[in-house]
Amino acid sequence: xxxxxxxxxxxxxxxxxxxxxxxxxxxxxxxxxxxxxxxxxxxxxxxxxxxxxxxxxxxxxxxxxxxxxxxxxxxxxxxxxxxxxxxxxxxxxxxxxxxxxxxxxxxxxxxxxxxxxxxxxxxxxxxxxxxxxxxxxxxxxxxxxxxxxxxxxxxxxxxxxxxxxxxxxxxxxxxxxxxxxxxxxxxxxxxxxxxxxxxxxxxxxxxxxxxxxxxxxxxxxxxxxxxxxxxxxxxxxxxxxxxxxxxxxxxxxxxxxxxxxxxxxxxxxxxx
Amino acid sequence: xxxxxxxxxxxxxxxxxxxxxxxxxxxxxxxxxxxxxxxxxxxxxxxxxxxxxxxxxxxxxxxxxxxxxxxxxxxxxxxxxxxxxxxxxxxxxxxxxxxxxxxxxxxxxxxxxxxxxxxxxxxxxxxxxxxxxxxxxxxxxxxxxxxxxxxxxxxxxxxxxxxxxxxxxxxxxxxxxxxxxxxxxxxxxxxxxxxxxxxxxxxxxxxxxxxxxxxxxxxxxxxxxxxxxxxxxxxxxxxxxxxxxxxxxxxxxxxxxxxxxxxxx
Numbered sequence: 094x095x096x097x098x099x100x101x102x103x104x105x106x107x108x109x110x111x112x113x114x115x116x117x118x119x120x121x122x123x124x125x126x127x128x129x130x131x132x133x134x135x136x137x138x139x140x141x142x143x144x145x146x147x148x149x150x151x152x153x154x155x156x157x158x159x160x161x162x163x164x165x166x167x168x169x170x171x172x173x174x175x176x177x178x179x180x181x182x183x184x185x186x187x188x189x190x191x192x193x194x195x196x197x198x199x200x201x202x203x204x205x206x207x208x209x210x211x212x213x214x215x216x217x218x219x220x221x222x223x224x225x226x227x228x229x230x231x232x233x234x235x236x237x238x239x240x241x242x243x244x245x246x247x248x249x250x251x252x253x254x255x256x257x258x259x260x261x262x263x264x265x266x267x268x269x270x271x272x273x274x275x276x277x278x279x280x281x282x283x284x285x286x287x288x289x290x291x292x293x294x295x296x297x298x299x300x301x302x303x304x305x306x307x308x309x310x311x312x313x314x315x316x317x318x319x320x321x322x323x324x325x326x327x328x329x330x331x332x333x334x335x336x337x338x339x340x341x342x343x344x345x346x347x348x349x350x351x352x353x354x355x356x357x358x359x360x361x362x363x364x365x
Numbered sequence: 366x367x368x369x370x371x372x373x374x375x376x377x378x379x380x381x382x383x384x385x386x387x388x389x390x391x392x393x394x395x396x397x398x399x400x401x402x403x404x405x406x407x408x409x410x411x412x413x414x415x416x417x418x419x420x421x422x423x424x425x426x427x428x429x430x431x432x433x434x435x436x437x438x439x440x441x442x443x444x445x446x447x448x449x450x451x452x453x454x455x456x457x458x459x460x461x462x463x464x465x466x467x468x469x470x471x472x473x474x475x476x477x478x479x480x481x482x483x484x485x486x487x488x489x490x491x492x493x494x495x496x497x498x499x500x501x502x503x504x505x506x507x508x509x510x511x512x513x514x515x516x517x518x519x520x521x522x523x524x525x526x527x528x529x530x531x532x533x534x535x536x537x538x539x540x541x542x543x544x545x546x547x548x549x550x551x552x553x554x555x556x557x558x559x560x561x562x563x564x565x566x567x568x569x570x571x572x573x574x575x576x577x578x579x580x581x582x583x584x585x586x587x588x589x590x591x592x593x594x595x596x597x598x599x600x601x602x603x604x605x606x607x608x609x610x611x612x613x614x615x616x617x618x619x620x621x622x623x624x625x626x627x628x629x630x
Binding site: 156158175176177178180181182184186188190191192193201202205206233234235249253 | 527529530532533534535536537538539540543547548551552554626627628630
């Protein structure tokens, strides 16, 4: 990983995207309805919305695992058409391959890109050390803690230098303390690499603390409710969580989210 | 990868820990109690037809010393491994093809669903008529016994590979070949070994029955022959030998499985 590699491109446009699933019978479920937003190159854009509003679906569409029913996703002007190494997803639960050691996991992308195995593993080892996993290179994912798994997975994504990183609630399920530490850690990494990132979360504090821009989604039918620019300076620290700017943004976002969360609460079916 | 020499089997610390573990001694106590109850029952005059443990202990060495006893082990093991080996290879190949192609799966699966519930021994009459030698008949029956459990577990293993791993691999730029070799194969491996462990147990059941029905040697034949010659000791020795053989095979399978899937604890 070359430091401060100002990644070229990564400008992602979600253009009037809608996604409809046909569930049991002839019922159609509209998950996303006409969503449009942009992830500017080099920015950390956070997609914020209540649980179950279709954030993960949006990630799958951008990653190319699924195709939008309507509209289009473009990366640097090129329509997204299936998964590709220029977009990497860090999943909610770990998707580290359980049968590979951390080092093999992280080296997997470069090896697939044609790099020699020895060189890739050296690079992977070095990157693992920078995310604080020195000494764990030859462990299997099940042998390390949840927080460590998250870091290893971020490393696995970083090493391939994707144009766009998609993080789908990556710190969900970690305890409060680890979560805070991971957020700080992640920001440090971001400040170093400035890789265009779409970070998905339902946690408002996490969202504001990390984001350059907040894209707030509504609850079903899901549309982009608003986009808020977060003009907190970088590098950030936790003291900023008590600043006036932070308070103002939080109030604004909270107002919107509260109404949406209420809607979600009222009409939540069995699915969480 | 764990190497053979680093494995538990050769670790002194591991074995000394085993020796000190209460589980081992509880297991031994269970076995000892079983034989004690059996012996006492005989002393009380019950189950007079069955030799007592003491009679067995006296008689068995003589039986084992007879020419042919160890040959029976070899004969049965050969049948088990030939049938099991062919079943494993063909079930893995067919299972992987079915796992990769939905069309092939749709074409083959119903056929297998009809054949699967037919017990291996129900194939015996047809197999005797079809195969030119009883050796082939017996190997074929063990093959039938092992084939379906392995196949089903290979399929289940491929199906069970978490979609997130496939998605992550695709995002990381996997070629089709790499997706197969580095994601689907290791992902399905634990399930494959479950299938192999079940299958090896079934092969022993089948080979014994097949030998009783159409063999002229092997542990199953030996047990049956002991019955024909009224050798109670021979019958019990045959049963004990079969039990030990099956147990040894299961252990071996589990051990190979542990070496092949070192990420599973």
